[in-house]
Amino acid sequence: MKAQIITIGDELLIGQTVDTNSAWIGAELSKLGFDVCRRISIHDRREDILNTLAEVSGKSDIVLITGGLGPTSDDITKQTLCEFFSTKLVTSREVLDMIEEMYKQRNWPMNENNRRQAEVPETCRVLKNAAGTAPGMWFEKDKTIFVSMPGVPQEMKYIMYENVIPELKKRFSSQLIIHKNIMTYGIGESSLAEILKGFEEALPEEIKLAYLPAYGIIKLRLTATGPDKQLLENLLQQNVRKLYKIIPELIYGEDEELFEAAVGRLLKERGTTVCTAESCTGGKIASMLTSIPGSSVYYKGSVIAYDNSVKKNVLGVSAGTLEKHGAVSRETVEQMAVGARKLLKADYSLATSGIAGPDGGTEEKPVGTVWIAVSSETGTRALRLRYGTDRVTNINRFSVAALHLLWKEISGR
Amino acid sequence: MKAQIITIGDELLIGQTVDTNSAWIGAELSKLGFDVCRRISIHDRREDILNTLAEVSGKSDIVLITGGLGPTSDDITKQTLCEFFSTKLVTSREVLDMIEEMYKQRNWPMNENNRRQAEVPETCRVLKNAAGTAPGMWFEKDKTIFVSMPGVPQEMKYIMYENVIPELKKRFSSQLIIHKNIMTYGIGESSLAEILKGFEEALPEEIKLAYLPAYGIIKLRLTATGPDKQLLENLLQQNVRKLYKIIPELIYGEDEELFEAAVGRLLKERGTTVCTAESCTGGKIASMLTSIPGSSVYYKGSVIAYDNSVKKNVLGVSAGTLEKHGAVSRETVEQMAVGARKLLKADYSLATSGIAGPDGGTEEKPVGTVWIAVSSETGTRALRLRYGTDRVTNINRFSVAALHLLWKEISGR
Numbered sequence: 001m002k003a004q005i006i007t008i009g010d011e012l013l014i015g016q017t018v019d020t021n022s023a024w025i026g027a028e029l030s031k032l033g034f035d036v037c038r039r040i041s042i043h044d045r046r047e048d049i050l051n052t053l054a055e056v057s058g059k060s061d062i063v064l065i066t067g068g069l070g071p072t073s074d075d076i077t078k079q080t081l082c083e084f085f086s087t088k089l090v091t092s093r094e095v096l097d098m099i100e101e102m103y104k105q106r107n108w109p110m111n112e113n114n115r116r117q118a119e120v121p122e123t124c125r126v127l128k129n130a131a132g133t134a135p136g137m138w139f140e141k142d143k144t145i146f147v148s149m150p151g152v153p154q155e156m157k158y159i160m161y162e163n164v165i166p167e168l169k170k171r172f173s174s175q176l177i178i179h180k181n182i183m184t185y186g187i188g189e190s191s192l193a194e195i196l197k198g199f200e201e202a203l204p205e206e207i208k209l210a211y212l213p214a215y216g217i218i219k220l221r222l223t224a225t226g227p228d229k230q231l232l233e234n235l236l237q238q239n240v241r242k243l244y245k246i247i248p249e250l251i252y253g254e255d256e257e258l259f260e261a262a263v264g265r266l267l268k269e270r271g272t273t274v275c276t277a278e279s280c281t282g283g284k285i286a287s288m289l290t291s292i293p294g295s296s297v298y299y300k301g302s303v304i305a306y307d308n309s310v311k312k313n314v315l316g317v318s319a320g321t322l323e324k325h326g327a328v329s330r331e332t333v334e335q336m337a338v339g340a341r342k343l344l345k346a347d348y349s350l351a352t353s354g355i356a357g358p359d360g361g362t363e364e365k366p367v368g369t370v371w372i373a374v375s376s377e378t379g380t381r382a383l384r385l386r387y388g389t390d391r392v393t394n395i396n397r398f399s400v401a402a403l404h405l406l407w408k409e410i411s412g413r
Numbered sequence: 414m415k416a417q418i419i420t421i422g423d424e425l426l427i428g429q430t431v432d433t434n435s436a437w438i439g440a441e442l443s444k445l446g447f448d449v450c451r452r453i454s455i456h457d458r459r460e461d462i463l464n465t466l467a468e469v470s471g472k473s474d475i476v477l478i479t480g481g482l483g484p485t486s487d488d489i490t491k492q493t494l495c496e497f498f499s500t501k502l503v504t505s506r507e508v509l510d511m512i513e514e515m516y517k518q519r520n521w522p523m524n525e526n527n528r529r530q531a532e533v534p535e536t537c538r539v540l541k542n543a544a545g546t547a548p549g550m551w552f553e554k555d556k557t558i559f560v561s562m563p564g565v566p567q568e569m570k571y572i573m574y575e576n577v578i579p580e581l582k583k584r585f586s587s588q589l590i591i592h593k594n595i596m597t598y599g600i601g602e603s604s605l606a607e608i609l610k611g612f613e614e615a616l617p618e619e620i621k622l623a624y625l626p627a628y629g630i631i632k633l634r635l636t637a638t639g640p641d642k643q644l645l646e647n648l649l650q651q652n653v654r655k656l657y658k659i660i661p662e663l664i665y666g667e668d669e670e671l672f673e674a675a676v677g678r679l680l681k682e683r684g685t686t687v688c689t690a691e692s693c694t695g696g697k698i699a700s701m702l703t704s705i706p707g708s709s710v711y712y713k714g715s716v717i718a719y720d721n722s723v724k725k726n727v728l729g730v731s732a733g734t735l736e737k738h739g740a741v742s743r744e745t746v747e748q749m750a751v752g753a754r755k756l757l758k759a760d761y762s763l764a765t766s767g768i769a770g771p772d773g774g775t776e777e778k779p780v781g782t783v784w785i786a787v788s789s790e791t792g793t794r795a796l797r798l799r800y801g802t803d804r805v806t807n808i809n810r811f812s813v814a815a816l817h818l819l820w821k822e823i824s825g826r
Contacts, residue, residue, distance in 0.1 A: 013449040015440025016625060020431055022454075027428025036426040037461065041435075041452040048450065055468075179427070190484040190526030210457075211485045212424055213565070221429070256429075276717075282703025283696030286717045290695025293771055293804055301723035304689075304699045304715035306708075310757055314714075314727075344723055358706055386519050390544060391706055393567050 001175050002060035003034040006052055008067035008077055009151055012041040021066045021156055028160060032168055033176045033225075034062070044068050049080045058142035061172065064164070067151030069134040078121065078137075081148060085139050087123040091115075092135070095126060099133050124148075131158040138163075145171075176229055180236045182220040182243055183253040183262070185404050189213050192250070196220075199246055204235055215396045216404075217259060249413055252404075259403045260288040266410045267298035272347040274406065276302040277315055277340035279327065280354040280370060284399040300346040305336060315339035328353050328365050330373075330382045337375035337382075349375045350406045356394040370398045374409045381409070414585050415473035416447040419465055421480035421490055422564055425454040434479045434569055441573060445581055446590035446638070447475070457481050462493040471555035475581065480564030482547040484526040491534065491550075494561055498552050500536040504528075505548070508539060512546050537561075544571040551576075558584075589642055593649045595633040595656050596670055597663040598817050602626050605663070609633075612659060617648055628809045629817075630672060665820055672816045673701040679823045680711035685760040687819065689715040690728055690753035692740065693767040693783060697812040713759040718749060728752035741766050741778050743786075743795045750788035750795075762788045763819045769807045783811045787822045794822070 005025050011017040019041055026036045037060060042048045044067075056063050068077030082088055096118035103110045117133040120126055127136030127147070134150040136159035147164055149156045184192065189211050193200075200209050206226045212219040222239055224232035244251060253262040267274055276285050286302040289295055303314050308327055311317040316339040317332055325331045333353045341349035354370025361367035367389050373382040383405060387397045407413075418438050424430040432454055439449045450473060455461045457480070469476050481490030495501055509531035516523045530546040533539055540549030540560070547563040549572035560577055562569045597605065602624050606613075613622050619639045625632040635652060637645035657664060666675040680687055689698050699715040702708055716727050721740055724730040729752040730745055738744045746766045754762035767783025774780035780802050786795040796818055800810045820826075 012436075013439050013452060014443040015436040015438070016623070018431060018433055018436045019452075023425075023428040023431045025428070026426050030427040037456060038465075039426060039432075039454040043450060052451075177427075179429075188521065190524055190530075191522075193485040193526055194524055210423060211483065212429070213483070221424070223423075278696075278699075281700075282708075282712075283691075283699025283715060283717070284703075286691075286696025286719075287694075287700045287808075290697075290717075290719060291805060291808065295695075296719055299695075300720040301727075302696060302715070302717035302719075303727075304696070304703075304717065306699075306703060306712050306714040307757075310714040313758075314716075314756060343727060344720075345726075388544065390567060390571075392704060393544070395700075395704065 001034050001172050003029045003036045003062045003064065004056045004060045005029075005036060005039045006056070006063060006065045007039070007041045007151070008044055008049065008065065009041070010043055012067075013043060021151060021153060024153070024157070025064055025066070025160070028165065029062075029064070030177050030179070032165065032172070034168075034172070035177070044076060046076055046080050046083075049077060050084055053084045053146070057144055060144060062145045062147070062168065065146065065148040066156050069148065069150040077148065078119065081124075081137065081139070082121045085121060085123055085141060087121045089119040090122045091118050092120045092126055095120065095135050098128070098130075102133065127159050127163040129155050129159050130162075131155045135159075136163060138167075175225065175227055176232060178224045178229075178232050178236060180222045180224075180240060181255050182222070182240060182251055183255075183257055183259075184218045184220060184247065184250040185216055185252055185259065185400070186250045187218075189218055192218055192247075195247060196243075199239075199242060203239065206232060206235055207239060215393070215400045217400060252407055258288075258292070259400055259407065261292050263403055263407050263410065264289065264292050264295055264298060266407065267348075268294075270410065272410070273298050273300050274348040274350065275300040275340050275344035275346035277336040277349060277351040278302060278304050279306060279311070279336070279352055280356045281352045281395055281399050281402065282306060284395050285350065285352065285402055288399060288403070300344045303340055303343065311336060315343065326365070328355060328369060328371055330371055330384070333371040333373040334375070334380050334382050337373040337380055341375050347376060348406060348409065350402050351375070352398055352402050354394075354398055356398070357389050357391045368394055370394075370401070372398070372402045372405050374405045376409060381405070414447045414588075416442045416449045416475045416477065417469045417473045418442075418449060418452045419469070419476060419478045420452070420454045420564070421457055421462065421478065422454075423456055425480070426456060434564060434566060437566070437570070438477055438479070438573070441578065442475075442477070444590065444592055445578065446585070446588055447581075457489060459489055459493050459496075462490060463497055466497045466559070470557055473557060474585065475558045475560070477577070478559065478561040479569050482561065482563040484530050484546070490561060491532065494537075494550065494552070495534045498534060498536055498554060500534045502532040503535045504531050505533045505539050508533065508548050511541070511543075515546065540572050540576040542568050542572050543575075544568045548572075549576060551580075589637075589639060589645060591637045591642075591645050591649060593635045593637075593653055594668050595635070595653060595664055596666040596668075596672075596675070597631045597633060597660065598629060598665055598672065598813070599663050600631075602631055605631055605660075608660065609656075612652075612655060616652065619645060619648055620652060628806070628813045630813060662826060665817075671701070671705070672813055672820065674705050676816055676820050676823065677702065677705050677708055677711060679820065680761075681707075683823070685823070686711050686713050687761040687763065688713040688753050688757035688759035690749040690762060690764040691715060691717050692719060692724070692749070692765055693769045694765045694808055694812050694815070695719060697808050698763065698765065698815055701812060701816070713757045716753055716756065724749060728756065739778070741768060741782060741784055743784055743797070746784040746786040747788070747793050747795050750786040750793055754788050760789060761819060761822065763815050764788070765811055765815050767807075767811055769811070770802050770804045781807055783807075783814070785811070785815045785818050787818050789822060794818070
């Protein structure tokens with residue numbers, strides 16, 4: 001069961017719009033068991049559309065197309081579909097009634113452009129779009145189903161949910177694809193791959209493993225494919241259990257869980273709170289933690305001590321420490337953590353001080369160096385790490401590393 | 414000058430990752446004057462890669478490929494490139510030295526997988542990647558240039574900026590394309606388009622105008638195309654001057670300047686400093702301000718007062734105010750701003766308190782409501798705004814709106 005996705009629109013090619021439609025469609029089709037083997041974005045141009053349709057025709061079971069169905073003159077998809085499927089545009093009474101009703105209800109005046117939205121290729125099956133005025137269209141040719149939908153996300157989704165997904169479920173129901181993600185941190189991709197070499201080789205043929213890294217976090221994705229849902233779920237469960245045995249200390253969560261969400265989950269479960277004291281990360285950790293809905297239950301706040309005067313006057317880092325060891329030191333970051341916990345009255349505190357770059361490094365403390373500390377009523381622990389030279393990457397890596405230290409402290413792992 | 418983009422990776426097809434790489438590459442290639450005529454995403458599978466390469470070969474001047482270059486076994490791009498270009502993998506001494514040096518500096522152990530990253534197809538030109546371990550690769554076949562890059566965005570961008578863009582500029586230079594961006598804030602896209610209708614209609618045929626909106630900021634991109642550099646630059650300059658006359662109060666910067674950079678520039682010019690006191694934005698403003706290199710000169714720090722106890726105990730918001738007016742009120746946000754300025758000893762302070770959502774709204778203060786205050790020695794000003802219901806969008810819009818208020822205060826506009 002193969003599927004291809006075509007998205008039409010200049011804005012997708014010149015980078016003005018990120019193509020979230022095809023990501024969404026890809027996820028939905030995967031859930032139905034389709035192998036989405038290709039996604040193509042092309043211009044709103046007659047010959048490009050015709051060439052692409054000819055290319056994909058007969059090479060997969062379904063082709064989902066979005067975009068190019070608006071009323072303005074640069075949208076030529078409908079005419080081109082007529083040409084490809086050797087038919088002509090006719091006015092659909094049903095669609096016209098719907099559009100007229102919609103305009104009446106909203107008290108909008110109808111114009112010629114709106115009426116043209118009701119024109120559809122004569123041989124297509126019209127798919128109702130209650131979220132807008134451009135209907136979806138269903139064609140079949142060369143044993144391939146073609147569905148054309150508008151590019152506005154909520155309209156496309158309406159047509160998918162109401163028409164396309166139910167119909168595809170009816171027609172194609174043999175092969176299933178199920179995914180399971182295991183979120184890890186603490187080791188590089190290649191080292192992890194070495195540890196998991198035996199595991200990967202022992203995977204049954206129904207299951208595949210992929211590594212998806214970002215800022216030190218590696219998502220392990222297990223994909224199970226086959227006709228028997230129960231079998232696939234059992235196989236996934238067995239292999240997830242295996243992973244927990246091989247790398248227990250590296251797994252912090254499952255599915256798409258972010259590190260900041262995993263930390264929040266632990267804090268909530270235990271009824272404890274956290275605060276932060278950030279220097280080089282400049283609010284990034286606070287921003288990550290508070291991006292999670294409901295974080296106000298466990299997150300107290302932060303002192304961003306960018307300037308040394310704030311480290312001294314607000315967090316109580318001693319002038320002697322700053323002078324003797326500098327701002328990027330074990331002593332400073334430990335005092336920041338202790339000071340923040342006292343001031344903001346949280347169970348845990350997390351502090352960072354480092355050199356994000358691009359300048360400010362020395363031989364002893366090069367750009368990319370960071371000290372991280374975590375403090376709780378049982379004591380304070382600090383850690384020195386070293387990353388690269390890119391400022392934004394460093395801020396992200398420092399922040400994830402700090403969340404990891406906090407996670408270890410809370411989980412006791 | 415035609416270009417095609419191929420992104421490789423299962424995660425792109427099943428919708429786990431939105432393909433931001435090809436949007437970014439599309440934008441960069443458009444700036445260079447390429448017509449990006451097609452973007453294709455395919456699986457990490459030998460035959461899919463070979464078929465797609467064969468299909469695109471000879472049909473455009475350049476083909477940029479990302480993804481599939483990691484060290485793990487699901488990454489087979491490199492071997493497949495060898496097959497397509499009829500060559501074999503050899504170890505690049507240069508790349509191996511770089512990887513060894515990187516691992517030595519960070520005190521990481523090297524393994525066989527890391528060493529394999531230094532293997533490259535014999536006939537390619539190796540493109541240095543200082544942001545990671547997988548190098549870029551440059552091939553030429555059938556009058557088409559193929560460039561293969563890793564899928565990690567910062568690595569791909571490094572290789573593009575350092576190697577690919579300069580080389581493409583050298584090779585393809587008949588038609589010049591010059592861009593000039595004018596950064597605006599304070600009005601919606603369609604209202605701005607209405608104001609600029611006459612301006613746009615009067616543009617000479619060499620110049621096109623595009624609107625690129627993000628979180629309330631609208632980038633106006635003027636693109637000049639033609640063979641005569643001097644003429645294009647003059648035309649751009651004339652039309653930029655026109656814009657400054659039509660919408661002087663909306664323009665905060667030029668080129669790609671971020672709002673946080675524009676604010677930083679003003680502070681630096683005037684030798685003044687700023688601090689923040691964030692509630693609902695949870696460190697986002699601090700994180701934006703400190704993402705700018707050199708921000709430590711003018712940014713003192715922040716108190717993130719997520720919990721009301723922090724607003725009271727650290728920032729000095731009165732218990733009576735919180736009780737009578739609530740945390741999301743003019744009175745609270747003004748006291749936060751005043752308290753932060755005193756505590757963190759900065760010339761300006763910026764405070765936010767609002768309801769980011771998805772929950773926590775009331776009829777009187779619905780989700781999306783925010784109070785913003787700016788304080789300086791001349792006084793304190795506050796502003797209430799209202800946005801939508803999406804948490805992440807709200808945090809971003811609140812933060813940009815707050816930076817705008819600060820920018821108006823500093824610039825006196």
